[in-house]
Amino acid sequence: MTSQKQYLLERAAPWVVMAGLVLLWELSILIFNPKPFILPSPAMVYHSFMDYREPIMAHAMFTLTNTLIGFAIGILVGGLFGMLIGSSRIVYAGFYPLLIGINSVPKAAVVPLLVIWLGIGQPPAIATAFLLSFFPIAVNVAAGLATVEPELEDVLRSLGASKLDILIKIGLPRSLPYFFASLKVAVTLAFVGAVISETLASNDGIGYMMLQAASQFRTSLMFAGLIVIASMGIGTYLICALIEKRMTGWATRKQSVVTGGG
Amino acid sequence: MPHSPSGENAFVDLSGVSLRYGETNGTLALSGVDLSIGKGQFAAIVGPSGCGKSSFMKLVTGLCPATEGSIRVAGAPVTGPLKITGMAFQNPTLLPWRDTLGNVMLPLEIVQPHRSRLSSERAQYEARARQLLATVGLEGFESKQPWMLSGGMQQRTSLCRALIHDPQLLMLDEPFAALDAFTREELWAVLQDLWMLKRFTCILVTHDLREAAYLADTIFVMSARPGRVISTHHVDIPRPRTLESTFDPRFNEIVQQIRAEIAQVRNETRVSVPVAQGVA
Numbered sequence: 001m002t003s004q005k006q007y008l009l010e011r012a013a014p015w016v017v018m019a020g021l022v023l024l025w026e027l028s029i030l031i032f033n034p035k036p037f038i039l040p041s042p043a044m045v046y047h048s049f050m051d052y053r054e055p056i057m058a059h060a061m062f063t064l065t066n067t068l069i070g071f072a073i074g075i076l077v078g079g080l081f082g083m084l085i086g087s088s089r090i091v092y093a094g095f096y097p098l099l100i101g102i103n104s105v106p107k108a109a110v111v112p113l114l115v116i117w118l119g120i121g122q123p124p125a126i127a128t129a130f131l132l133s134f135f136p137i138a139v140n141v142a143a144g145l146a147t148v149e150p151e152l153e154d155v156l157r158s159l160g161a162s163k164l165d166i167l168i169k170i171g172l173p174r175s176l177p178y179f180f181a182s183l184k185v186a187v188t189l190a191f192v193g194a195v196i197s198e199t200l201a202s203n204d205g206i207g208y209m210m211l212q213a214a215s216q217f218r219t220s221l222m223f224a225g226l227i228v229i230a231s232m233g234i235g236t237y238l239i240c241a242l243i244e245k246r247m248t249g250w251a252t253r254k255q256s257v258v259t260g261g262g
Numbered sequence: 263m264p265h266s267p268s269g270e271n272a273f274v275d276l277s278g279v280s281l282r283y284g285e286t287n288g289t290l291a292l293s294g295v296d297l298s299i300g301k302g303q304f305a306a307i308v309g310p311s312g313c314g315k316s317s318f319m320k321l322v323t324g325l326c327p328a329t330e331g332s333i334r335v336a337g338a339p340v341t342g343p344l345k346i347t348g349m350a351f352q353n354p355t356l357l358p359w360r361d362t363l364g365n366v367m368l369p370l371e372i373v374q375p376h377r378s379r380l381s382s383e384r385a386q387y388e389a390r391a392r393q394l395l396a397t398v399g400l401e402g403f404e405s406k407q408p409w410m411l412s413g414g415m416q417q418r419t420s421l422c423r424a425l426i427h428d429p430q431l432l433m434l435d436e437p438f439a440a441l442d443a444f445t446r447e448e449l450w451a452v453l454q455d456l457w458m459l460k461r462f463t464c465i466l467v468t469h470d471l472r473e474a475a476y477l478a479d480t481i482f483v484m485s486a487r488p489g490r491v492i493s494t495h496h497v498d499i500p501r502p503r504t505l506e507s508t509f510d511p512r513f514n515e516i517v518q519q520i521r522a523e524i525a526q527v528r529n530e531t532r533v534s535v536p537v538a539q540g541v542a
Binding site: 152154155158159169176 | 343345351371374
């Protein structure tokens, strides 16, 4: 197989899988013929999306906004926190159990508390998106800082470098690939957070819309909502992946460009 | 050149230096090390593995404080990390996100007075880095990323990084140990050329006795852990030394002698009954 063919196949693969899944879905409807409120056909989902596309898009925008604001706060807090626990063993020892504890609490259980503090609607959705997304960012930045080679640190220290110098010249660039890898995970988690909160305490957003649709057995509308969330998740993931590729190409080099020689 | 500078005119001077890791029960890495190295001299430290050679590096550069004894470098006691040193290790430790030129220029971003001049005189500094790279045969590789270079080229880059700020003291910790024999011998010549050009004081820690004899003026042989200096050899082979020098009878004599000494200290640590030895 030529590399050109390989490339095209790689590009087509996700679409082929997606189309295959829809086909399988349609096929199982034809074979098992379930009631539409149990499993609607792809065509029905498409129609309800087209019928309600304006309210769906409005709710989607609300969810997207909450997600991105929560994610942005998550990047800021998670990044700073990761730098802190990554550069000091004492801070790491002190905070790591707490971080694990916070991360182990199901966020759905925290939303009622957030509602008492922040009211309903946008604020708890942003807060939940933040809570879910900051953990992987903090842990990864810390891991990046912790993997700096001690010899490299010695080289800089023997030049009289301060801790801050070492952080800026080595620590942060070293942790960038970890940081960007974590963004891809974190942004999808931020969606989960926002939708959970909207489902529990909001009058807007995809989560709220799906809860409403469920109460009226409009299953095809629920599926439309799910697909919109999934699409937004994939979209933001791809943006993060693209930024990662641009910023840390050195970490994901291809073997083919290696040259030899004495 | 005086071969054994004592006290006053030594550039690096250790007297009675011991290093123990951890508290009083920790491993004793070095014990009662006395040695002095004159300014501009090339010294090599050899010994069996685990003799505390790397600990010695950390002590002299001030990265790690001595448990006992005094260390003086350039006439002043060492109290913290020195700022007049360059270091290179077995692992080239280049930054993968910087190209070769950027890697070489790293110390200039840290060490004064270069640090504050760097942005205004960038062109001059870049020219200087390019010239240094050319001296080690890396002309044309300035914008290559480290992973595009071979092991030998990476180590040359690492040497340039250690020397770009014109340090008075160069510390090398088995810099060529991971290279193949041909590249290693090539880099001996490169290092000798750089040293003859700039005349920094150099301390080379190595396992390779031929490497030590090729490069050094003075070779300090260390015992097994806890390390101490058991003998000092002066290599009186004229410079520049070449690969032909390594076939010189005098060269082999020195290497054989050191090898015998190290074999003996290895045996002493392995066989705990000291009866059979002793007389020598």
